[in-house]
Amino acid sequence: MKQLSFFLRARLAAILLLAVLSLCAAVEASAHRVNIFAWVEGDAVLVECSFRRNSPVRAGTVTVFDAVTGRALLEGKTSDKGRFSFPVPPEARGGHGLRLRISAGEGHQNEWLMDAAEFAALAPASPARSAPAAPATPAATPAPAPEEQGARRAPALTEEEFRALVDAALESRLGPIRRELAALRDDGPSLRDVIGGLGWIMGIVGAGLYFARRRP
């Protein structure tokens, strides 16, 4: 028993050292995992891929799939900043979601799902142009509208239409931020994960010792 504790102490010293080192690393939110994150901006979809917060995926292959049919729609390489953008494909305007896959090489791969709802603002062909332009123009358009276009069309925006426009604009602005928060939250293993894992290993060893001892 004395030998055991001596051996344990020696090993524990090494493990403690490793644990301290790893905690420093964990603060940096390291991951041997590739992260992908995408959002709609105007008429385009922007994709951002990184290994960690400050290490973007350079020249990784992004493949875009139709989430409903599973067909590959387009493919592209990420830039030096780990970014890739493509125009919203007609399938997404037609109410299909998108599945984006990043292949960063060496077996690194991850996927991001874009729900059809994210493209809702662009859904029909004609409002697709007006919706993204709306946030910049409301001040300009309503002013001339009553005088010049009043005769031709509905005079001004009804309250409901205006609310929808503001909602769409807010959604397109806040969406990425919300997403980014979500991405940051699961950015890497936390201290809890590390300690939990070590606890599991201890438990498994304990169970092994117990059963090994009972077997003569």
Add this chain to the structure above:
Amino acid sequence: MHIAEGVLSPAVLGAGAALAAAGTAIGLRKLEYDQLIGVGVLSAAFFVGSLVHVPVGLASAHLVLNGLVGVLLGWAAFPSILVALLLQALLFQFGGFTVLGVNACTMGLAGVASWYVYRAVRRLLPGAAGLRAAAFCGGALGVALAAVLTALALAFTDEGFKAAAGLLLTAHLPIMIVEGLITMFTVSFIARVRPEMLRMTRNDAPENSRS
């Protein structure tokens, strides 16, 4: 070095799972009561080691420590690494469930191979210097072989063996040296404070390896 979900074909995944099951069975059969705590402690080291990044060289890669686990445990490294990989997949989202077998094979087999190399070098060069050299070789070789085996698993994807092996080996060159040193210091430390443990694996080995 962890391969992610969805990269490999079902055939490769199945082969990996079968090999990992065989390796784990051999490991569990050779596992002795006295080794159990060592297996757990090294499993913990492997589990945590993946969080330690070595920011040297082209890409910052993390420690693997499969060479260290292999040198100290022999075939028992297999179950030890499997448990750590399972927990890494569950808690860190490194690798994944379906690729667990393949990942356990790449790192476990490399660990076992580095144990054989460690023993061979030890036999060639007796003495303290020989022990250090053997441990360094074992630690460094574990990473190198894991890189080659990972590339082999990727050989059937569109990335191809050559490109993957080249990338993985260059990215892990600093890791090889660091892990060689870690293994060297750990083994010589154990040789000082608890030499029975090393002798046990060494005396135990010849009969086992020929069975």
